[in-house]
Amino acid sequence: MADPRKAVAENVDGAFFVDSTCINCDTCRQLAPTVFEDAGEYSSVCAQPKNDSEEREAFHALLACPTGSIGTRSQNKAKSYLSDFPLRIDDNIYYCGFNSEKSYGANSYFIEHKDGNWLIDSPKYLPYLAQKFKEMGGIKYIFLTHRDDIADADRYAHEFKAERIIHKDDADSQPDSERLIEGKDALQFAPDFKIIPVPGHTRGHMVLIYKDTFLFSGDHLHYDRSRKHLAAYRSVCWYSWPEQRASMARLAKHRFQWVLAGHGNRVHLNEDEMSKQMHELVEKMK
Numbered sequence: 001m002a003d004p005r006k007a008v009a010e011n012v013d014g015a016f017f018v019d020s021t022c023i024n025c026d027t028c029r030q031l032a033p034t035v036f037e038d039a040g041e042y043s044s045v046c047a048q049p050k051n052d053s054e055e056r057e058a059f060h061a062l063l064a065c066p067t068g069s070i071g072t073r074s075q076n077k078a079k080s081y082l083s084d085f086p087l088r089i090d091d092n093i094y095y096c097g098f099n100s101e102k103s104y105g106a107n108s109y110f111i112e113h114k115d116g117n118w119l120i121d122s123p124k125y126l127p128y129l130a131q132k133f134k135e136m137g138g139i140k141y142i143f144l145t146h147r148d149d150i151a152d153a154d155r156y157a158h159e160f161k162a163e164r165i166i167h168k169d170d171a172d173s174q175p176d177s178e179r180l181i182e183g184k185d186a187l188q189f190a191p192d193f194k195i196i197p198v199p200g201h202t203r204g205h206m207v208l209i210y211k212d213t214f215l216f217s218g219d220h221l222h223y224d225r226s227r228k229h230l231a232a233y234r235s236v237c238w239y240s241w242p243e244q245r246a247s248m249a250r251l252a253k254h255r256f257q258w259v260l261a262g263h264g265n266r267v268h269l270n271e272d273e274m275s276k277q278m279h280e281l282v283e284k285m286k
């Protein structure tokens, strides 16, 4: 629970506040951009919610915050917004919420699919969320983009008898994974699902493209909301920046309209604009 005595000085007066335990993961700024802002080393409340919709977004952020660093001094209505999760993004695609500190607050996603549902990276394990997944038909596959964002994948895998898919080069982080992907070649895993190894951020990083429309990009690629452009994080490229650039160039040959990132903003662009920005990014990464 957030502690009002530890509230950061940058918060504006009012109900919502961020305390000093914030790890600056960006989740709240993605979910409630009118309420939370980047204060340098952490987030702060830049404006209190002005209407019901902004209040709902602020409670979504409070629930999703990996460190419980967001609090409210007025009535805590978080419980009444719990049932919004997982949050529907589009079609049968959901953002799970409940980001885990184990993955530095990375986003995870859920695809409801007639041939079995997919979890992409893992949220915190919560009985509530597990029950929701059960009601939605369970989990058949857990796609792990890379070693950093596995969080509680093992608990979800055991509970749902799901198959974890991870690249061999990152598999020591989840050694009992059921499916290992090798090499750098794109793989049509199932009719709607394409797996593409993209070494760079880590040696075994992979992305998933669903229906040639939704790219689950892990930490390989995200949308920079201040520059309004696709971007990659060089400062947290743990394995090889030249490899990440080469991977980006290979990925630019594929079609998609959404980027759903582990860290950083998600974005929906038309296919031409997405392709243009991908090629511009590859140039910038030189």
Ligand code: SF4
Pocket (backbone or CB within 6 Å): 018, 021, 022, 023, 024, 025, 026, 027, 028, 029, 042, 043, 061, 064, 065, 066, 067, 068, 069, 070, 105
């Ligand atoms: S979601 Fe929580 S930890 Fe992440 S930036 Fe916001 S307050 Fe900080």
